[in-house]
Amino acid sequence: MPWLFFALLLALAGVVLLLYARRQRQIAGLPSGEIVYADTGAWQRCERPLFSQRHRLSGKPDYLVREHGRIVPVEVKPNRQAAEPYEGDILQLAAYCLLVEEEYGQRPRYGYLKYEQAVFRINYTGNLRHHVLSRLEAMRRDFRASDVAPNHNEARRCLYCGHRYVCDRRLA
Ligand code: SF4
Numbered sequence: 637m638p639w640l641f642f643a644l645l646l647a648l649a650g651v652v653l654l655l656y657a658r659r660q661r662q663i664a665g666l667p668s669g670e671i672v673y674a675d676t677g678a679w680q681r682c683e684r685p686l687f688s689q690r691h692r693l694s695g696k697p698d699y700l701v702r703e704h705g706r707i708v709p710v711e712v713k714p715n716r717q718a719a720e721p722y723e724g725d726i727l728q729l730a731a732y733c734l735l736v737e738e739e740y741g742q743r744p745r746y747g748y749l750k751y752e753q754a755v756f757r758i759n760y761t762g763n764l765r766h767h768v769l770s771r772l773e774a775m776r777r778d779f780r781a782s783d784v785a786p787n788h789n790e791a792r793r794c795l796y797c798g799h800r801y802v803c804d805r806r807l808a
Contacts, residue, residue: 667764669721669756674748676755678702679710686735691772697732701748707740709733709747716751725749726758730768733760 679699687694699710709732713725729747737743749756758764778784791808800806 666723666726666767667759667761669726669749669758671754672748672757674750674755674757676750682709686732686739688735688738690738691734691769693731693735693772695728695731695735697729697736697747700736704745706742706744707736708744709736710750711747712750714750714752717753718751721749721751721756721758726764727768727771729758730760730764731772734765734768 679701682697682700685694685696697709698712701708701710709729711725711729711732716722716725726749729749733744733747744760746757746759749758786805786807789807794800794803794806794808797803797806800808
């Protein structure tokens with residue numbers, strides 16, 4: 637039954653990819669996140685952007701919630717389906733943790749990432765904080781540089797990119 641063989645092969649490839657992505661995140665020092673039950677009714681819409689003068693950064697998480705005396709940011713990706721959070725989403729949430737830390741004077745211990753079917757709790761570790769600060773610095777360096785090579789090879793990403801009409805590196 638060749639179809640069974642291919643189905644097994646596909647399932648195996650999926651598991652290998654998942655393990656690879658997890659390993660890459662561990663190497664980068666990023667937490668992989670834990671699926672939790674979250675009381676979404678307690679989440680309050682974040683009505684205004686948060687701002688950090690020190691880090692020259694601003695952003696607006698979807699929600700904020702107070703837990704154990706601390707403000708926790710929440711980012712919602714309603715159409716995202718994945719067994720594990722994407723690295724880019726983890727970094728976005730970490731940037732919100734940084735902003736909450738600046739605005740409220742208390743470092744959140746974690747943030748929530750809500751995908752279509754699961755809520756992940758992402759620990760805001762010292763490593764993750766360091767990682768997001770390094771990424772911000774790298775982005776600023778790239779911004780000042782006269783030419784920057786794309787960090788991906790995905791035409792699809794360019795198709796949906798807001799900068800594609802002015803980007804001479806676009807792949808689609
Ligand atoms: S269009 Fe340019 S900026 Fe946008 S994703 Fe592609 S390479 Fe990156």
